[in-house]
Amino acid sequence: MKPLYNFAFFDEGSKREVRRAVLKGIAIPGYQVPFASREMPIARGWGTGGLQITLTLVGRDDVLKVIDQGADESVNAVSIRKLIVGTTGIASTDDTAEATLIQSRHRIPEVPLTKGQTLVLQVPIPEPLRFVEPSEFATKRLHAEKEYSGAYLALFEEIMKYGRVSTGADHPVTVNGRYVMAPSPIPRFDNPKMNDSAALILLGAGREKKIYAVPPYTRVVSLDFEDHPFEVEDMGGKRCSLCGATGVFMDEIHEDSGAVRYQCNDSGFCLSRRGGGKGGEA
Amino acid sequence: MTGSERLESPGPAGGAPMLRVEKLSVRYGQGCPRCLSGDPGSLERNYCPECGAVWALSDVSFEVYPGEVLGIVGESGSGKSTVMNCLYFNLEPTGGRARIGAYDGGSADVFGLSLQEKRHIRNSLLGIVYQNPTNGLKMGFSSIANVAEKLIAAGNRNVGRMEARARDLLGRVSIPSARMKDAPANFSGGMQQRVQIAKALSSNPPVLLLDEVTTGLDLSVQAKVLDLIKGLQRELGISMVLVSHDLGVVRMLADRTVVLLDGRVIETGLTDQILEDPQRPYTQELVHSML
Ligand SMILES: Nc1ncnc2c1ncn2[C@@H]1O[C@H](COP(=O)(O)OP(=O)(O)OP(=O)(O)O)[C@@H](O)[C@H]1O
Ligand SMILES: [Mg+2]
Ligand SMILES: [Zn+2]
Numbered sequence: 405m406k407p408l409y410n411f412a413f414f415d416e417g418s419k420r421e422v423r424r425a426v427l428k429g430i431a432i433p434g435y436q437v438p439f440a441s442r443e444m445p446i447a448r449g450w451g452t453g454g455l456q457i458t459l460t461l462v463g464r465d466d467v468l469k470v471i472d473q474g475a476d477e478s479v480n481a482v483s484i485r486k487l488i489v490g491t492t493g494i495a496s497t498d499d500t501a502e503a504t505l506i507q508s509r510h511r512i513p514e515v516p517l518t519k520g521q522t523l524v525l526q527v528p529i530p531e532p533l534r535f536v537e538p539s540e541f542a543t544k545r546l547h548a549e550k551e552y553s554g555a556y557l558a559l560f561e562e563i564m565k566y567g568r569v570s571t572g573a574d575h576p577v578t579v580n581g582r583y584v585m586a587p588s589p590i591p592r593f594d595n596p597k598m599n600d601s602a603a604l605i606l607l608g609a610g611r612e613k614k615i616y617a618v619p620p621y622t623r624v625v626s627l628d629f630e631d632h633p634f635e636v637e638d639m640g641g642k643r644c645s646l647c648g649a650t651g652v653f654m655d656e657i658h659e660d661s662g663a664v665r666y667q668c669n670d671s672g673f674c675l676s677r678r679g680g681g682k683g684g685e686a
Numbered sequence: 687m688t689g690s691e692r693l694e695s696p697g698p699a700g701g702a703p704m705l706r707v708e709k710l711s712v713r714y715g716q717g718c719p720r721c722l723s724g725d726p727g728s729l730e731r732n733y734c735p736e737c738g739a740v741w742a743l744s745d746v747s748f749e750v751y752p753g754e755v756l757g758i759v760g761e762s763g764s765g766k767s768t769v770m771n772c773l774y775f776n777l778e779p780t781g782g783r784a785r786i787g788a789y790d791g792g793s794a795d796v797f798g799l800s801l802q803e804k805r806h807i808r809n810s811l812l813g814i815v816y817q818n819p820t821n822g823l824k825m826g827f828s829s830i831a832n833v834a835e836k837l838i839a840a841g842n843r844n845v846g847r848m849e850a851r852a853r854d855l856l857g858r859v860s861i862p863s864a865r866m867k868d869a870p871a872n873f874s875g876g877m878q879q880r881v882q883i884a885k886a887l888s889s890n891p892p893v894l895l896l897d898e899v900t901t902g903l904d905l906s907v908q909a910k911v912l913d914l915i916k917g918l919q920r921e922l923g924i925s926m927v928l929v930s931h932d933l934g935v936v937r938m939l940a941d942r943t944v945v946l947l948d949g950r951v952i953e954t955g956l957t958d959q960i961l962e963d964p965q966r967p968y969t970q971e972l973v974h975s976m977l
Contacts, residue, residue, distance in 0.1 A: 536824065549801055553839040557824075560838060561831040563845050564867055630844045 412459040413491040418442060422460040422615070426606060429617035434579025435547070436530050441613040451484055451509055452610030454526035458488060458507045461522065461606075468496040469503035474511040474653070474669035481509075498672040510573065512594040514652045514673040517603035519620065525588040527609035530616065532576040532586040552584045555627055563632055575634070578625045579618055587624075593636040593653045598624040642666045647677040702787055703749035704925040705773075705893055710746040710782035712768050712949075715739030732765070732948040742768040743779070743949045750893070752787065753923040757940030757957055759933060759972065765949040766929040767817055770897045772797075773927070774814045775804045786811060788892040809840040813886025817898040817929075819878040822885065825871040829856055829881045832870060836888045855884035859914060876907035883914065890922075897929045912938055933973065937961055945969050 410416065425439035444452040462468070468488055472481040476498045484507060489496050497503050500515040509526040517523060533543045536554035546554065555576045562570050569575070573589035577598065587595060588607055598605060598618055605618040618624060628634035642654045645665040652673065654666040668674035713721075718737035720728045724745070728734065732741045743765045750756040758766050771777040773784060775796075783795040788811050796807060813836075816822040823832050833852035834842075842848055856866050859880035870878045879899055886894055899915065900908040916939060919926060930936050936943055936957060943960050945953040945968070953960060953969050964970040 549805070551805065551839075553835065556838045556843070557827070557831060557835050560834055560845060560848070561827050564828045564830055564849070631846050 409491050411464075411492060412462050413445075413487070414442070414456075414459050419460045422456055425615040426457060426460070426617065429606065429615050430604070430619050432583070433619055433622050434577075434583030434585040434616060436585075436614040436616045438613055439615050441610050444610070445487065446483065450480060451507070451526040453608030453612075453615070454507050454509070454524045454610075455484055455487070455608075456610060457524045457606050457608040457615060458505060459491070461524075462488065462492055462494060462505060464492070464494060466492075466494050466505045467503050468494055469498065469500060469506045469513075469672070470496070470508070471506070471511060471513070471670075471672065472509045474655075475671045477671065499676055500670075500672055510589050510591075511653070511670060512590055512597045514649075514668070514670040515676075516597075517601055519602045521603040523601075523603050523605045525590070525605065525607045527586065527588040527607045527614070528611070529574075530586055530607070530609040530612050530614040532584050547583060550582065552578075552627075555584050556629075559627060559629070559632075563629075569628070569632060569634075576627045578627065580622050580624075584627065585616060585618075591637055591653055592626070592634070593639070595624070595626045595634070596636065600624075644668045644674060647674045649674065649677060701752065702792055703785075704752045704754075704787040704792075705750040705927070706785045706787075706792065707749070707769075707773070708747050708783045708785075710743050710769065710772060710784070711741065711780045712743040712765070712772065712777065713739050713741050713780040726950065729948070732763070741949050743772075743782075746782070746946070746949070746951050748944050748951065748954060750925045750927055752892075752925055753919075754942065755919060755926045755928055755940045757936035757943035758927060758929045758946060759931060759936050759943055760946030761931060761972070764946040766931070766946060767897055768949075769946075770814065770816075770895050770927070770929060773895055774812060775808055786893065805839070809836060810889050811891050812893050812895065813889065813891040814895040815879065815882040815886050815897060815899050817901065819870065819875070819882055822882045823870045823878060826869050828867045829861060829870055829873075829884075830866050832881055833885045833888050836885055840889055851888060852884070855887055856881065858887075858918075859884045860910075874907075876903050876911060879903065879911055880914065883911075883918075887918065887922075892925060894924045894926045895929075896926060898931070899928075900935055901930070901932065908935075915939060933961065945972070 422439060425437045429437045442456060444455060446452060470481045470485040472478040475481060485496055500513040505522050507524040531543050533546055533554045535558050537543050559569050573591050574586055575592045575595055576584050577587050577595060579585045587598060600621055602620055604620050607616050626634040639651060639654055643650050644667055646667055649668055653669045655669045657665050657667055715738055717739045720736040721734035721739055729741055758769060760766055772779045779797055784797055785792045786796055789807055830849055830852040833855055834848040837848045853866060861880060870881050900911050928940055940957045943957040944951050947968050952966050961973055964973045
C-alpha cells in the first residue's frame with residue numbers, strides 16, 4: 405500500500421524551508437531564526453517546534469530516541485516517537501549512545517553526546533528576555549545591540565527575592581560570546597553539557613515559530629554574577645535507588661511511608677545501567 | 687528686552703555649559719515644502735495645515751550650566767516631554783544637535799553617535815524621571831532591582847555592591863528599608879517618583895532630566911519630593927532640566943526657565959524675571975493664570 409504521507413510527514417518543500425532556518429541558526433549560533441511553523445497533527449506547545457526539526461532532518465538510516473523530562477516512556481514521548489516512526493519506518497531506541505537523532509523535552513541525556521549525533525530540544529519560550537521585555541520588536545533590537553541587562557536583571561531579582569539564583573530550569577546562556585539564549589527548560593544541571601558539545605544541538609519553538617542552534621564545539625556560558633557564580637543543582641550525596649548512580653540528575657520520590665528516595669531522571673540511562681548488569685554498582 | 691536677547695545672556699555659573707541643545711526639531715509626518723521651509727508662520731500652532739505633519743519641536747535651543755536647574759514650562763502639548771525623550775535618546779530628533787559637557791569635552795553632537803555610545807551616555811551620564819512612572823520603572827520588580835537596573839546596564843556584575851548602592855539611594859529618598867524589596871506597583875505615586883529619582887541617581891550622573899516629577903501628587907507629597915530634589919541639587923551639584931507645567935514648581939527650583947509654546951521657545955531668562963516680568967503675551971497669560 406502506498407503510504408498516506410510523504411516520508412517524514414512533510415512535503416519536501418516544507419522540509420527545505422525548515423532546513424534553511426536550521427542552517428541559518430547553525431551559522432549564527434544562539435540567534436533565533438523565524439520560520440513558518442506548520443500545522444501539525446499534535447497541538448502547538450506539545451513539542452511541534454522540535455518535531456518539525458526532527459521530521460525535516462530525519463533520514464532512512466537514522467536511529468531515533470525521544471524523551472520527555474528524561475523518560476522514554478512518557479505519553480508525550482511515545483506519541484511523538486510513534487508519529488516519527490510511523491511516517492518514516494526508521495528504528496528507534498532508548499539507548500542514547502545508539503541514537504543518531506534525539507528529540508527531548510526538558511533534559512539533555514546523561515550519557516555524553518558524541519560527534520555525529522543531533523539533539524533536538526523542544527522550546528516553549530525561545531526569548532530569554534521575554535520576562536523583562538514583552539515586546540518582540542524591542543527584544544529583537546536588544547539582541548541586535550547585544551544589550552542583555554534585562555537577562556541579568558531577572559537573575560538579580562531572583563537573588564533579591566530568594567537569596568540566590570533559583571531558576572529551576574531555562575537558565576540563560578551566552579552562546580559563542582554573542583547571543584544570549586534560552587536553553588529551553590532543561591535544569592541548570594544540564595547547562596554545562598551544552599558547552600563544547602560534540603553533538604549538534606537544535607532548538608525549536610513551534611508556537612513562537614523560532615529555530616535556533618548550538619553547533620558542535622561551541623562555547624556556551626551560563627549567565628552569572630561575580631559574587632553569585634553559576635551553580636548546578638546540588639546532587640551531592642544522592643544515589644539512585646534503582647541503579648545506584650550518583651552525580652546525575654535525580655528525581656525525588658516520596659514514598660507513602662513518608663520516606664524519600666532518589667531515582668535517575670534519565671530513565672534510559674538508568675535502565676542501561678541495570679540492563680547492562682551494572683545495577684547496584686556505583 | 688525681548689526673549690531672544692535674554693537667550694544670549696551668559697549662564698549664571700559662567701564657563702562652558704553642561705548641556706547645550708541647538709535647533710532641536712521633532713516632526714511627526716512627512717512634511718512638505720511649506721512646513722519644511724522653517725518659517726514659523728507656516729504652521730498652525732504645531733500643525734502643518736498643508737500636509738498634516740505635527741512639529742512637536744521646532745528649532746528649540748537652550749543651555750544648562752554646571753550645577754544649574756533649567757526649567758521648561760509650557761502648556762500641555764507644547765513639547766516638554768518630547769525634549770526630554772530626545773535628550774535621553776528615546777526619540778530620534780528630526781534635526782538639531784546636543785552636546786554634553788561631560789562627554790568628549792562637549793564637542794560631539796550626541797545625537798550623531800552610535801547606539802553603543804548613546805547607551806553609554808544614557809547609563810553613565812544621564813538620569814531621567816519620567817512623567818509617567820510606568821515608563822521609568824519595571825513595576826513588578828523590586829525597588830532595589832529597579833535602581834540596580836541602571837548599574838547592570840552600565841556593566842556592573844557584582845550583586846552585593848549593587849544592592850548596597852541601591853539601598854543607600856533608596857534610603858536617601860526615604861523609602862523605608864523594610865519596603866525596598868517591594869515592587870513599585872505596590873507603592874503610592876509619590877513613592878514611585880522617589881524610586882525613579884533613586885534610579886536616576888544610581889550612576890551619579892552629571893545631568894538629571896525631570897519630567898513633571900510632582901504632577902498628580904498630593905500637595906504634601908509634592909513638597910517632600912521638591913525638597914528632596916532641592917537637597918540633591920545643593921549637595922551633589924547636578925545639572926538638571928526640570929519640566930513642569932506648574933510654575934510654582936519651577937519658581938521653587940529653577941534658576942533659569944525656558945517657555946515653550948507649540949514646540950517653540952518663546953522666552954528664556956532668569957526664572958524670577960520671567961515670572962515677574964513676562965515679555966510675551968502667552969507667558970503673561972501663563973503667569974497670570976496661576977496667580
Ligand atoms: N506619535 C505622535 N504623532 C503625532 N504627534 C505626536 C506624537 N507624539 C506626540 N505628538 C505631539 O507632540 C506634541 C508635544 O507632545 P509632548 O508630549 O512633548 O507635550 P508636553 O508638553 O509634554 O505635554 P504634557 O504637559 O501634556 O505632558 C503634542 O502636540 C503631541 O500631540
Ligand atoms: Mg509631558
Ligand atoms: Zn507640511
